[in-house]
Amino acid sequence: RLPVRFNYNNRYFKDTWEGLPTDGYTAWMQRMIDDPRIHVSLGVDFFDESQPFNKRALAEAGVPVVYTGPVDRYFDYALGELKWRTVDFKEVRYEESDHFGCPVMNYSDADVPFTRAIEFKNFNPEREEVGGEASGEADFVPGKSVKAGETVVWQEYSRAATRDDEPYYPVNTDADKALYARYAELAAAEPRTVFGGRLGTYSYYDMHNVIDMALRAYESQVAPLLK
Ligand SMILES: Cc1cc2nc3c(=O)[nH]c(=O)nc-3n(C[C@H](O)[C@H](O)[C@H](O)COP(=O)(O)OP(=O)(O)OC[C@H]3O[C@@H](n4cnc5c(N)ncnc54)[C@H](O)[C@@H]3O)c2cc1C
Missing domain, CATH: 3.40.50.720 (NAD(P)-binding Rossmann-like Domain)
Structure with missing residues (x-):
């Protein structure tokens, strides 16, 4: 499933276009099921x-x-x-505005037990950072802002799945x-x-x-x- 490359292109996908729904997958799904004929x-x-x-x-x-x-x-x-293989996720929080500088960090080293780590904040570089010296918590708008001085990372530990x-x-x-x-x-x-x-x-x-x-x-x- 994983692409193997013999060059220095460090991108995961090779699609011409990559992106996420503007307001994220949750909002996309909520809008799709927002119909009185659909019961969830x-x-x-x-x-x-x-x-x-x-x-x-x-x-x-x-x-x-x-x-x-x-x-x-x-x-x-x-x-x-x-x-199947499954993944155990371990959440790590850092008191930093930006831990990796990118949304996905892959680990292929034999001595690192997780295969990759996701820093969700970096999927949305367009969001404005609030809560630092320039602005207060009150300026935080869900879906438009990210918090300064804190970030959440999920490490992915891969293993064989049971039922x-x-x-x-x-x-x-x-x-x-x-x-x-x-x-x-x-x-x-x-x-x-x-x-x-x-x-x-x-x-x-x-x-x-x-x-x-x-x-x-x-x-x-x-x-x-x-x-
Ligand atoms: C760890 C991981 C990372 C991924 N990252 C990316 C990515 O970066 N980019 C990308 O494009 N794609 C990514 N994907 C792939 C993408 O998430 C999947 O292709 C997509 O979610 C599959 O949709 P689906 O509807 O087939 O399955 P699912 O989203 O798994 O939906 C299946 C549904 O069936 C329900 N269900 C199952 N059994 C029962 C039951 N007995 N009773 C009731 N309900 C049941 C489940 O609860 C679930 O809601 C990733 C997948 C994984 C696992």
Whole structure:
């Protein structure tokens, strides 16, 4: 998944354009679901039959479903488990305005236990720094300002995932690929359920890939189920 280069270009991506939604992904998502026809229930497990929107109940009612969880979990691991890596995050706070001078610092050294560290503040260099000598805390505007003299960094510790972990990156060995191909056959035969996203298709996607995939899946797979 990681790009390998034999030159001195230290950028992670090689896309012509890179960016984030102007107000961030949270605001983008909030605006997308701001419609009286959309109801969101958080903290609900699709496999928990004590809540009404579970796998069995929806299948029996013939309700179209877009399932974005792990494909092997959907079939109760009937063919075996697909392997994933997960990440443990450790938050570190510094009493500095800017720790790295960039949003992402990668660590490839064998003696550093984390693979990268994210300094969120630096994703938005356009935001005005407040709280220093020039201005007071009262000037802080969420989404427009950052605080002087403090910064938050998350270190990422990578390890093999168990069933209880959040699956992040598919390991994707030849054995995993062969196993996923068999799950994909089961998924294709599942009536009125569309398997979407990174977990439902055992793939790694960047945001622009997964948005593109969702839009295409709507046209080709979801819309026909709604007719
Ligand atoms: C650590 C990390 C860093 C990344 N960094 C970048 C980056 O810098 N740039 C970039 O472009 N992309 C990045 N990505 C990729 C991007 O985050 C993903 O491609 C995108 O979030 C995938 O969207 P998705 O809808 O497929 O999956 P998710 O966002 O994982 O959504 C799946 C949803 O299904 C829900 N779900 C699963 N099982 C159940 C269940 N049983 N019951 C109910 N709900 C369930 C989950 O709660 C979740 O809300 C990163 C990914 C990771 C893991």
